[in-house]
Amino acid sequence: MSPMIEVRGLSVVFDGFRAIDGIDLTVEKGELRFLIGPNGAGKTTLIDVITGLTRPTTGEVVFDGRSLAGLREHRIVRLGVGRTFQTSVVFEELSVLENLDLAASFRRPLWSLTRRRRGISDAVAEALETTGLKELADRPAGVLSHGQRQWLEIGMLLTQSPKLLLLDEPVAGMSKDERERTGELLTSVANDHTVIVIEHDMEFLRRYASQVTVLHEGKVLIEGSVDQVRDDPRVQEVYLGRKRSDAVGTGT
Numbered sequence: 019m020s021p022m023i024e025v026r027g028l029s030v031v032f033d034g035f036r037a038i039d040g041i042d043l044t045v046e047k048g049e050l051r052f053l054i055g056p057n058g059a060g061k062t063t064l065i066d067v068i069t070g071l072t073r074p075t076t077g078e079v080v081f082d083g084r085s086l087a088g089l090r091e092h093r094i095v096r097l098g099v100g101r102t103f104q105t106s107v108v109f110e111e112l113s114v115l116e117n118l119d120l121a122a123s124f125r126r127p128l129w130s131l132t133r134r135r136r137g138i139s140d141a142v143a144e145a146l147e148t149t150g151l152k153e154l155a156d157r158p159a160g161v162l163s164h165g166q167r168q169w170l171e172i173g174m175l176l177t178q179s180p181k182l183l184l185l186d187e188p189v190a191g192m193s194k195d196e197r198e199r200t201g202e203l204l205t206s207v208a209n210d211h212t213v214i215v216i217e218h219d220m221e222f223l224r225r226y227a228s229q230v231t232v233l234h235e236g237k238v239l240i241e242g243s244v245d246q247v248r249d250d251p252r253v254q255e256v257y258l259g260r261k262r263s264d265a266v267g268t269g270t
């Protein structure tokens with residue numbers, strides 16, 4: 019295996035405050051990696067640096083063998099890094115299909131956008147299939163349930179053929195059934211993509227995570243299997259004040 023992402027000596031300082039404090043992190047191609055840590059640990063900032071939204075103070079990110087230093091967000095997207103946000107970015111008035119088609123058009127050459135196309139592209143058809151949204155293709159995105167909307171966003175990323183997907187709390191606010199379907203979706207997406215997921219739900223981690231990285235105060239506290247991480251006294255300590263059984267499951 020070779021690394022999809024290598025984070026080397028990364029620090030991010032905001033007005034003297036070290037949000038990221040010397041992180042080294044390697045995620046291999048084809049991994050489904052979970053990122054956890056209490057509020058303010060630096061998870062979102064780390065994702066922001068990988069996607070080019072935030073500039074590192076020191077260190078660098080190497081994506082599929084190429085340094086991302088100095089690249090702007092849209093360049094990084096075009097290299098194959100896709101990301102979902104905690105807040106939804108779908109167009110509610112457009113149908114599921116139109117949302118997917120619009121997302122797919124982002125990576126099509128400009129000339130092809132001016133040509134009238136018949137039917138739907140392979141990428142869109144595949145995204146409908148993978149996300150299980152085929153039956154809802156013609157419904158406006160505004161009527162989707164919370165879970166279906168998250169799957170649509172993942173589908174929108176998939177149409178852009180990313181090598182790496184970064185997902186921020188994909189199961190937050192979902193019903194039990196929706197969580198289960200999301201776990202299956204992530205497992206299937208990870209068959210041919212590298213996926214990094216920020217997630218706190220311990221039950222979800224236990225079922226679907228293999229490798230977990232715990233961040234705390236801008237540093238990597240520990241990396242390992244769900245069981246190793248859950249049983250580590252340092253992890254218990256950073257989630258202090260919470261019951262041991264749910265200690266790693268209640269951050270936001």
Ligand SMILES: Nc1ncnc2c1ncn2[C@@H]1O[C@H](COP(=O)(O)OP(=O)(O)OP(=O)(O)O)[C@@H](O)[C@H]1O
Pocket residue numbers: 032033035036037055056057058059060061062063064269270
């Ligand atoms: N633009 C910014 N300016 C100043 N401080 C910031 C900025 N962005 C993040 N921070 C601070 O950096 C720290 C890390 O924030 P970050 O959002 O990365 O944490 P997190 O682990 O994602 O937390 P949460 O689980 O609450 O989303 C926090 O203390 C936050 O207040």
